[in-house]
Amino acid sequence: MMKSLLPHSGLRRSSVVTGGRSSAGAGADGAAADVSGAGPRAPASSTFWFLLHALCCLISLFLGFRFSRLLFFMLFSTTALYHSATTSSSAAVLRATTTTTTTTTTTTTTTNTFTLSFNAANPPPSSLSNRTALETAAAIKAGTSGNPQSHVVVGRHGIRIRPWPHPDPVEVMRAHRIMERVQEEQRRWYGVKEPRQVLVVTPTYSRAFQALHLTGLLHTLRNVPYPLTWIVVEAGGTTNATAAMLSRSGLTFVHIPFPDRMPTDWADRHATENRMRLHALRVIRERKMDGVVVFADDSNVHTMELFDEVQKVQWMGAVSVGILAHTGAAEQPRLSEEDKQNMPLPVQGPACNSSGHLAGWHTFNSLPFAGKAATVVGEAAPVLPRGLEWAGFVLNSRMLWKDAEGKPDWAKDLDAVGENGEEIENPLTLLNDPSSVEPLGNCGKKVLLWWLRVEARADSKFPKGWVIDPPLENVIPAKRTPWPETTTELPSELLDAKQDQEDRRLSRTNKSSRPRSTTKRKGDVQEHAN
C-alpha cells in the first residue's frame, strides 16, 4: 500500500505526476503563501504559480527527478534546515538525510518539512537495489503527530548511515568485557555456590600417543573454571617428556612415579592402571587434599559440564560415560542381525527408577565383540572396557581420609582396600554398600564424557619429546620451488637413496588412479636422470 500524502494545505492537487510527489510541490506553494487566508493571494498569482508548477512538472518528467521540489525549496525555503553531520561528508556513496520539522505558528495550519541532500552526481531516485547508497532528496511533506509540540514526524525519513559503519576495536573489547562480567554474575547467581577444588587423577606412561592424549586433556583442564590439581601417575617412573608437558601446561600438578612398567596386554594394562589410581588415592589421603576426585584417563574426552556437575557430589557419584569401542578396525565387526537389534547404547552409567534413585547400572554390552576384541595394545581391533570404568565415578576426597567428619559408614577405609593384592576392578569396591552412590547428570541422562582407547603398537618409534633432533636422514628437495634447479652435485649415495624413494613412490601412486601426480613424478625422474 503506497501511502499517499496530501498536504494539509488548502491547495489540493489531485493529479499526481510522479506518484504524488508533485503534490509536495503544492505544499511548497502553501509554504510560500499563507493558507489560512491571511496572506494576500490574488487569483492571478495563483494561476501563475500553477503554471510554473506545471512547467516544473514537465521538466521533471523529462529529467526524471523531482526538480520542482528542489526549485521550490531553493526559492522559498523559509524554515530552518538541519543537515546531519554525515551529509557534510563529500564521500559520495553513503549519504544520509535527516528530516526537519518546523513548529507551526499559530496562524498557519501547515507544517513544512524539507529535507535535502545534494550529491555531486545528482543521481536518479533510488531503486530498490541502490537503496542503501542513494537516498535521494526525500522532502516529503509531513504531518507531525498532529500536535504542535511533538517533534516526531510522520512521513518519509532518511536512513542515517555513518561514514564508517564498521566496528571499533576498542568498543568490541569493551563489549567482551561486559559479557564476561555478565557471565560471571550468572555463574554467581545460578551456578555452583561454593566451588570445590577438582582433583584429577590420570594414569599415564610414555608412548607414541601419549603426547596426543595428554595435550587434549591438558587443554580441557585449562578451561575448567574451578581450582584444579592434576595428579599424574606415570608407569615406569617419571620421564622428562611427561614432566616437560606438565610444566608447560600452567596447571598445578603432582607428578607421581609408579615403579612398574605398563604392560603391552590390555588386560594387564587395565589392572596396572587400577593399581596406579589406587596409588594416587593413597597420595591424596596422605596429603589430605580436599576436593572432588575425578578420574580422567588421558585418552578420554571430557565435556565442561562434567566439571560443573561433579561439584554437586556429596560423597560418591556416578556419571554416564559414552563408550566408544569401535576404534581402528578397518573392517567393522560382523554383527548378526539379532546382535544389531539388541545392540544397546554404548553408555556406562547409573540407572534410575522413576523416583530418581539409583536402581542399577547400565554397562557396555561386550558380547557382540566377543572374540574380536583387541588383546594387545596397538592391535587393530576394538578395545573394550571391562566392567565398570573408573572414569564414570567421582569421589569426595574426604571419603578417603583417615578421619573426616560426616564420613559415611558405607565407605570402606582406603587402607583396607587392595591390601592383600586383590584386584580393584572398579570404585564400587571402595564401598560397603554400592547403593548409596549418587547419580549425577540428570540421573545419568546426560553423557558427560567419552571413554576411548586409541594406541599405537608398543614398539612404535616416535621422536623423543616430539623434537626432531638430529635431523632426518632422507632429505628430498621440494620439486615445486619457483627457483631454478641448482647445479650443485648431490653425493651419489644420496642420489641412489632418492631414486629408491622415487621408485617406491611411483609404485604406490601407480596403484591409485591419480594421473596428474604420476606424470609429475615421471617428469621428476626424467629430470634426475639428466
Place this chain on the structure above:
Amino acid sequence: MGATGGWRPTAVLLALGALSCLLSSPVAFAAETAEVAGQAAHGNTERISGSAGDVLEDNPIGRLKVFVYDLPSKYNKRIVTKDPRCLNHMFAAEIFMHRFLLSSAVRTLNPEEADWFYAPVYTTCDLTPAGLPLPFKSPRMMRSAIQYISNRWPFWNKSDGADHFFVVPHDFGACFHYQEEKAIERGILPMLRRATLVQTFGQKNHVCLKEGSIIIPPYAPPQKMQAHLIPPDTPRSIFVYFRGLFYDNGNDPEGGYYARGARASLWENFKNNPLFDISTEHPATYYEDMQRAVFCLCPLGWAPWSPRLVEAVVFGCIPVIIADDIVLPFADAIPWEEIGVFVDEEEVPKLDTILTSIPIEDILRKQRLLANPSMKKAMLFPQPAQPRDAFHQILNGLARKLPHSKSVYLQPGEKHLNWTAGPKGDLKPW
C-alpha cells in the same frame, strides 16, 4: 514582590519546620525502602517501584468494582467463533480481558455499585486471509455498541462514558487505522473522547494517545515462551540480538517510511558488526537465542510498540527501545528508564558506542530488575489469570484512577459528546 522584613523570619521558621517534617518522613521511608531494597538486592533480583510508588504487587481485588455489559454475541463471541485466529495474535488481549473479567472477583452484577463499566467489543478481530486485522469496520462497530449500551442502560448517558473503559489493542488504539497519517487524521473516535482507553499504543504528544489511557503490553503466548526456557546459567554470549524486518518492501518499496528509517539505519550500520546478531531470518531457536543475549533491540515498526518488549522482559534480555517519545506499558508502575535502554532514533548510527559505554554496574542492575518475577508476570496474560499478571495490573491502573472526580458525572443539561462527529462512513449502522 514587595515585602517588609517583618514577616520574613517567621516565614523562614515555618519553612524550616515544614522542611524538617517533610525530610524526616521521606528519610524514614527511604531508609525502610533502602533496607528492603538492600535485602531484595541481596539475591539476584531487585524490587521494582515506579512513579506511582511500589504498586506492581498491589492486589486490586476489593479496590474497585467493574460491571460488564452483556452485549449481544455479534460484538464478541460470534466474531471469535468465526475466526479463532484472534485468540493467538498479538491483539488477543481484548478477548482475554473479557474472559478474565467475567469470572473475576472485581466483577459486580449490580451496576449501581460499579466504579467502572466495561463493554466487550472485539474490534480487532476482522482478519484478512493473512491474519492481519482490518480496522475499517471497527469505528462503526464501536459506535453501534455504544448506541446499544446508551439505549439499554442509563449509565453511559450519566457520564457520557467517562466511567467506562474499552480495550482497543490495535496499532494506533482508538484511531482505528494501521497507517499513521490516516490514524492521525481520524483521531480518536469521538464517542470515546471521555472514556478510558486500555491500549497498546503509546506515544507522547500523539493524537491517538488520550490523557489517562492505560498502556498495556501486547499479547504474547505465555505457554509458548515457558516451553522454550533454557537453564539460567547458560552464559549470555550474544551482545545484541534482533530478528525482524529492516525494510518493508511490500508496503514501503521506496524506503524511509517503515520505522521512520530507524530499522534500515540499524541494518546499514551494523550488518557487518560481529557484536550485533541481527537478521531477518526467523530461526526455530528464537526464544532460546534471546535468553543467550545481553541486549535485545526493540525498534519501532509501523507502530512504536511490539511484542519484542514482552519477550525481552520474560527472557531477561535488556530491551533497547528505539522509538522516540514512546510510552511503555504500565509506565506508572514500572520504571522503564531503569530497566531498559532508550536510544533516540537519530542516535542509531552510534548504537554500538552507546551500548558499550553503559557502566557495567548499570547493566547488572538492569538484569537484576528484569529477573524480578513480578516484572515478568506483569507483562503476561496467562490463562487462567494469576495474581500480579497483566490483567491485574490493568485493574490496578483503573483502581488508581478512583475515586472519580466530580466532573465525571454530567450536570443536567450538560452534554459533551457529539454523536454525529467523525467521517461520514462511520455513521453508517453496523
